[in-house]
Amino acid sequence: MTGARDAVEQAILASLGLAALTRERIESIVADLVGRGHLSAEDGAAVVSRLLARLRGEGPPVQSGLMGRLEDGAKSAFRELGLATKGDLEDLRLRVAELERRLALMEPPPPID
Numbered sequence: 001m002t003g004a005r006d007a008v009e010q011a012i013l014a015s016l017g018l019a020a021l022t023r024e025r026i027e028s029i030v031a032d033l034v035g036r037g038h039l040s041a042e043d044g045a046a047v048v049s050r051l052l053a054r055l056r057g058e059g060p061p062v063q064s065g066l067m068g069r070l071e072d073g074a075k076s077a078f079r080e081l082g083l084a085t086k087g088d089l090e091d092l093r094l095r096v097a098e099l100e101r102r103l104a105l106m107e108p109p110p111p112i113d
Helices: 001-017 023-035 043-054 065-083 087-107
Strands: none
Touching: 001 043, 023 043
């Protein structure tokens, strides 16, 4: 059952993006999978623990091969659905910061009282 658990774990990571995961969201998704009978309660608890460990940087790196292709497929699906990735959001943050900096340079200085 470890292979299925790993596949579910990788699918969750790929479909939601590691940066966007929170404890509540992970538990909600896994509870849904347990409720649907895709995972046992024991396997669900193990998946939650492993995903939280990965969030803390304690887990193994993402595997290549099948899991890499799964993540690439999820990224393609994100693009097709118009969903932003962590990289997209970071790029936008940088662009907004640069625009704010430029705008501040263009504004006149405040009057001296």
